[in-house]
Amino acid sequence: MAKIHSHFDHVGSYLRPQALKEAREAFAQGKISKEELLDIQDRLVKELVHHQVENGLKVISDGEFGRSWWHLDFLWELTGFEAYQQETSYKFHGAKTRTTNVRLNGQVAENPNHPFYRDFEYLLSITPAGVTPKVTIPSPSLVINRDHRSDLYADYYDSWTDFLDGLVQAYQDTIKRFYDLGARYVQLDDTTWAYLIQQLEDHKDQPDERRVFEKIAEDDVYVINKVLDGLPEDLTVATHVCRGNFKSTYLFEGGYHTISKYLGQLNYDIFFLEYDDERSGDFAPLAEIWNGREQVELVLGVITSKDSQLEDVDAIVARIQEAAQLVPLKNLGISTQCGFASTEEGNILTEEDEWKKLRLIKTITDKVWTS
Template identity: 85%
Template sequence: MTKPHFHFDHVGSYLRPQELKTARENFAAGKISREELQAVQDKLVKELVDHEVENGLQVVSDGEFGRSWWHLDFLWQLIGLESYLQEDSYKFHGAKTRTTNVRIVGKLAENPNHSFYRDFTYLKSITPEGVTPKVTIPSPSLVIKRDHRSDLYADYYDSWTDFLDGLAQAYQDTIKHFYDLGARYVQLDDTTWAYLIQQLEDNKNNPELRSEFEQIAQDDVYVINKILEGLPEDLTVATHICRGNFQSTYLFEGGYHTVAKYLGQLNYDIFFLEYDDERSGDFAPLADIWNNRPNVELILGVITSKKPELEDVDAVIARIQEAAQSVPLENLGISTQCGFASTEEGNILTEQDEWNKLQLIKSITDKVWG
């Protein structure tokens, strides 16, 4: 194992405290300044980190308290992208999101003034010694033929490959900037693989459409590995593969078999994989990742962040043992299947429910890995 394996980890987002929601509303209404909003956010992030450490986490996040969306707040601050309101919202099962989206308006580049740098610098400053502060940002795959975000690439690039290379460079420069600020753990959150699982399954009898989605998968592998190439050796880069997480609902379903051959090509150190219900399929595809990357850590999202009810300890341990038939136990860890609040609305549970879930994960981790 060349990178640390914590076994007990968390995807990253936490429910926004009401004090933060109120401050954001007051800022939007012009009642408080950005500095006053920032002061409230910093105070609450400090309280959050203290709770994370108290609950045994060796990796902490800022809960994504500085953003409204898990992905869009990051993307629309990259040079060459802008926010806009689209006609339709994202159709989750039983819920609709806001209509905000992002689109290309120029050549892509790292933004040296990105607000996420400031948020990470603060997180690092309050993280106790021996604990790792984690950066969470969306995967570049969210820009590649997803929700019309790359439709206008030809207005700014000579070819599709030039666009992919430009996207990769913007991301690598961004990650290196985080590294220069002291980040040693960066996570790229990704819903595209779940989207492709759904599309490849739905179009299995349509060779032409299936080929289009397979090309998207190949492009995603190309860009992600280009980003990861040549990064510092002591930087851990993870990914979280998500099927959608909005107010306790979801977007996609299907097992990993369809995309396992692509996941096995990705040069990540850690994979967070959703396994909280039947939508996720079985553990057999884990071997396709591990066989190509024997040092990888595969974190099983066998605890749901969507509901407050606590899982049965023995049942979870049995699932871990089942997964260990496909890959060594030492290469496994557990987490909630996603964060608790991928958008500021949050899932339908309480802050105490969050800590109950994490305490459950910690107790199971101690039993299984010691």
């Protein structure tokens, strides 16, 4: 079976409807049961799926409506992790986040009762024929020397390599479980590469310090490719390289030139790459990221999800044509640079704004790839 490549795709998260926010708050206060919360969530996911299909998407998600964060809800439900409150919030430019984090509390393993399985099964049950439901989860790189999440590895493993291999097994088992449930498209979201862009650039004149971050990049390549090795042939696996997205703000900046050699080694089928403003740099690294791989698609995030202003169609078409000088047009796609709500707070725009953005992408896609 061929891999899924649609040129028109979306990263995954959507603004949470007010009814969902109210239901989650009511559940947190003990005013409604978990079953009542899930009933409301399911009804709103069903409406979301209808809107996605109505607006021309052939790949749909549940909007990440069942989670508070794009990454932490998944991680703290894996065996071997626990949630905790750290002292400081994440250092976004112009906004303050909650202080939730996750840390090791045992050996890492797949959780057969992970709540994301239930959410996917519901999404699959309401997905129309000819449309593919996508699973979005954080990359395993999010716990490899990131934000103190792997600090306690020596309490549970004999070596660092044993920890990395244990993480690989947990992720492989989890992805295969999604596959057994019917998933044929899984996306691993990843802010680590943007973090490394900044760190490698900041330490370019300090070789010893820079080596620390090069080692993180090498470990990430090792783990990700071992996770991907041996997965079913008809499973499409994507990644989204994200610079941070919270209330329309960001975490990191810098072009891909410092990490393109690592991305070019990763055996993903699809790469979602942020390219909505000058923080993303130019297209020059695309050739090394693509690395001549005939079945790999680079999805250019040239439409911003951070505000409601609609981009100029001709200007975006010109940017795609510029990228096509480096990577064949058939290996390119477009999307928003990130989701609309990486956390439940959401970006600063309306639900109608997000559909206008997606209709714009559909218009451009038709103009470039089907006209």
